[in-house]
Amino acid sequence: MLEVSNLACSRGDHQLFCGLNFSLNPGQIMQVQGANGSGKTSLLRTLCGFLMPDEGDIIWRGESTRELDEDYYAELLYLGHLNAIKDELSALENLRISAGLSGIELEEKEAIAALRRMGLRGREQLPTKVLSQGQRRRVALARLLVTDAKLWILDEPLTALDVGAVELIQDLIAEHLARQGMVIFTTHQPLSVAGIEMRTLSLS
Amino acid sequence: MKKSTMLGLLVLVIRRDLILAMRRRADVLTTLVFFVMVVSLFPLGVGPELSMLRKMAPGVLWVAALLASMLSLGRLFLADYLDGTLEQMMLAPQSLSMLVLGKMTAHWMVSGLPLVLMAPVLGLQFDMAGQALGVLIIGLLLGTPILSMIGAIGAALTLGLRGGGVLLSLLVLPLCIPVLIFGAGAVEAISSGLSIVSHLSLLGAMLVLALVFTPWVTAHALRISME
Amino acid sequence: MAINWFKYSAPTTFYGLAGKLIPWFAIFAAILFAIGLYIGFFVAPVDAQQGEFYRIIFIHVPASILSMFLYMIMAGYAALGLIFNTRLSAMMASAIAPTGALFALISLWTGALWGKPMWGAWWMWDARMTSELILLFLYLGFIALHASIDDPRRADRAAALLAIVGSVNVPIIYFSVKWWNTLHQGATIKFGGTSMHVAMQQSLFIMMLACWLYAIAVVLARVRSIILERERNTTWINDLQEVRS
Numbered sequence: 190m191l192e193v194s195n196l197a198c199s200r201g202d203h204q205l206f207c208g209l210n211f212s213l214n215p216g217q218i219m220q221v222q223g224a225n226g227s228g229k230t231s232l233l234r235t236l237c238g239f240l241m242p243d244e245g246d247i248i249w250r251g252e253s254t255r256e257l258d259e260d261y262y263a264e265l266l267y268l269g270h271l272n273a274i275k276d277e278l279s280a281l282e283n284l285r286i287s288a289g290l291s292g293i294e295l296e297e298k299e300a301i302a303a304l305r306r307m308g309l310r311g312r313e314q315l316p317t318k319v320l321s322q323g324q325r326r327r328v329a330l331a332r333l334l335v336t337d338a339k340l341w342i343l344d345e346p347l348t349a350l351d352v353g354a355v356e357l358i359q360d361l362i363a364e365h366l367a368r369q370g371m372v373i374f375t376t377h378q379p380l381s382v383a384g385i386e387m388r389t390l391s392l393s
Numbered sequence: 394m395k396k397s398t399m400l401g402l403l404v405l406v407i408r409r410d411l412i413l414a415m416r417r418r419a420d421v422l423t424t425l426v427f428f429v430m431v432v433s434l435f436p437l438g439v440g441p442e443l444s445m446l447r448k449m450a451p452g453v454l455w456v457a458a459l460l461a462s463m464l465s466l467g468r469l470f471l472a473d474y475l476d477g478t479l480e481q482m483m484l485a486p487q488s489l490s491m492l493v494l495g496k497m498t499a500h501w502m503v504s505g506l507p508l509v510l511m512a513p514v515l516g517l518q519f520d521m522a523g524q525a526l527g528v529l530i531i532g533l534l535l536g537t538p539i540l541s542m543i544g545a546i547g548a549a550l551t552l553g554l555r556g557g558g559v560l561l562s563l564l565v566l567p568l569c570i571p572v573l574i575f576g577a578g579a580v581e582a583i584s585s586g587l588s589i590v591s592h593l594s595l596l597g598a599m600l601v602l603a604l605v606f607t608p609w610v611t612a613h614a615l616r617i618s619m620e
Numbered sequence: 621m622a623i624n625w626f627k628y629s630a631p632t633t634f635y636g637l638a639g640k641l642i643p644w645f646a647i648f649a650a651i652l653f654a655i656g657l658y659i660g661f662f663v664a665p666v667d668a669q670q671g672e673f674y675r676i677i678f679i680h681v682p683a684s685i686l687s688m689f690l691y692m693i694m695a696g697y698a699a700l701g702l703i704f705n706t707r708l709s710a711m712m713a714s715a716i717a718p719t720g721a722l723f724a725l726i727s728l729w730t731g732a733l734w735g736k737p738m739w740g741a742w743w744m745w746d747a748r749m750t751s752e753l754i755l756l757f758l759y760l761g762f763i764a765l766h767a768s769i770d771d772p773r774r775a776d777r778a779a780a781l782l783a784i785v786g787s788v789n790v791p792i793i794y795f796s797v798k799w800w801n802t803l804h805q806g807a808t809i810k811f812g813g814t815s816m817h818v819a820m821q822q823s824l825f826i827m828m829l830a831c832w833l834y835a836i837a838v839v840l841a842r843v844r845s846i847i848l849e850r851e852r853n854t855t856w857i858n859d860l861q862e863v864r865s
Contacts, residue, residue: 201771202853237484239619263486271477277416289405290478292486294397546785550778554768563764564782567757568789571796578800599792610785617777 196245223392406495450519451580505537549614652830695787698780710776
């Protein structure tokens with residue numbers, strides 16, 4: 190489904206990686222490993238099309254993502270370091286708007302159910318500025334529950350989460366893989382999905 | 394789960410930005426107060442003779458509107474850039490231009506429209522005639538959206554740069570000169586008994602051109618700035 | 621991979637080529653400047669209406685024309701760089717900008733010097749001078765935007781987009797300023813007209829050519845230093861004789 194060939198990327202004068210090849214099929218999960226500054230985030234951002242690779246192709250369903258553009262984005266979910274959460278809006282409003290931006294009109298009931306599953310019961314209507322760092326991350330991660338994207342690209346999804354939330358995310362990923370979804374992620378914390386082979390890609 | 398349409402997305406972005414503006418009312422008010430203050434400073438600077446003020450009024454009001462709209466442009470994409478929403482917007486399955494158009498519209502409703510509504514009151518301070526006031530409002534209604542749209546290009550290009558605000562004005566102000574000329578020119582034309590049709594239709598033409606091209610150019614500028 | 625070859629080797633070959641061409645352009649520019657100025661100041665007759673003052677047009681007119689042409693050329697290179705992602709085009713665009721701004725400034729300066737004896741004022745809001753002023757603003761915007769972005773690739777692309785938007789706007793601005801000027805019945809500069817003396821035409825033509833050659837020489841020199849700066853980490857730069865010594 191996703192094929193990356195001969196990918197090279199640099200920031201300024203510094204080359205982060207080159208000659209990168211991998212492919213990912215439905216139901217597979219891949220962890221991108223590497224030290225700080227090895228280009229993990231840049232790789233994920235390149236896959237999202239934010240960064241233009243110096244060389245190489247990213248192929249989705251047999252076509253270059255550059256040409257697919259919006260058709261590719263419709264099947265992609267990206268969660269970066271930034272939560273994309275507005276302080277002034279409530280958790281509920283935030284979730285409904287971010288789902289809306291990804292092309293899904295979310296009913297209030299669906300949104301509340303998703304937030305409750307993320308452990309935010311009773312905080313749905315609070316402005317997110319009063320929530321803790323971990324709770325805001327949960328609001329952002331609630332998008333995983335309301336998306337029908339095929340490919341998840343998660344950059345450090347576990348930062349600021351407690352043990353319970355980490356388990357929840359692992360469950361969500363397992364469900365997604367069982368639905369023939371695909372996941373590419375980075376993490377500095379251990380993340381394991383039962384019964385599924387974890388592929389790794391090391392950047393040095 | 395329902396899929397949203399292009400129009401639905403446009404409405405969503407406009408609504409979102411309006412809600413955010415309502416919850417940060419101070420920002421909206423500062424723009425308006427700035428506009429009122431700049432206009433009120435002119436009589437203090439050049440003297441209170443009504444005949445001169447009447448002649449200067451359209452130019453003063455237009456320049457002040459231009460400066461006031463520069464003031465709020467820096468914030469157009471900045472908050473979304475800093476909290477990551479802009480990344481999500483670029484990944485929207487609809488064209489980014491549409492989202493940009495939504496943001497431009499909301500920006501105009503929040504920072505351009507209040508100026509238009511305030512302008513007649515300030516015009517009275519300058520002893521403008523009723524007819525001239527009418528033309529001023531029509532001109533501002535046609536012109537201020539263009540300022541928001543051209544400004545958005547500058548805002549996208551200077552996203553996240555040091556001293557972005559001043560740089561933004563440097564980039565955008567020269568591009569806004571035609572709007573200023575025709576907007577203020579229309580009022581002068583009616584005051585001296587000339588036809589205003591050509592001025593206003595040129596402003597209208599520029600508005601249409603801006604509507605067609607600026608969202609696309611701004612979307613491109615945003616992609617450049619996000620790299 | 622023909623495009624890649626072009627993309628990566630173009631600055632390499634261009635660097636050497638430009639180095640060989642610069643002296644020629646510079647020498648011919650100097651010679652033509654000398655000839656043009658001599659004809660302009662000593663051969664061309666005194667104008668019946670404007671006396672000796674008109675002679676400033678031998679500098680003013682080429683500078684104005686070049687400043688406008690250079691903006692369009694700059695925007696053209698910028699567009700090339702943006703569309704085909706060629707690095708050399710973007711470098712050319714940013715190398716042209718200071719020269720264009722300089723010509724715009726010279727045009728404004730000489731225009732003011734001419735205006736004082738003609739109208740008794742240093743600055744008249746005539747359509748040409750006002751457009752020239754706005755053009756200078758556009759150049760300054762381009763230079764400022766390019767300078768304030770640290771990442772060279774983003775700087776190139778952002779400034780290129782600005783140049784393209786500016787070039788689309790230039791005709792609109794020029795037209796609106798002209799309209800504004802006729803509405804207010806301001807002054808209009810008129811050049812010699814049809815009955816221009818042959819020596820005046822010759823001088824004007826030679827000066828124009830000299831300015832072009834000067835502009836090309838300076839732009840090439842600037843491109844060379846931009847290439848050196850951008851490619852400082854590549855091996856071919858470090859193998860250059862002037863770098864090693």
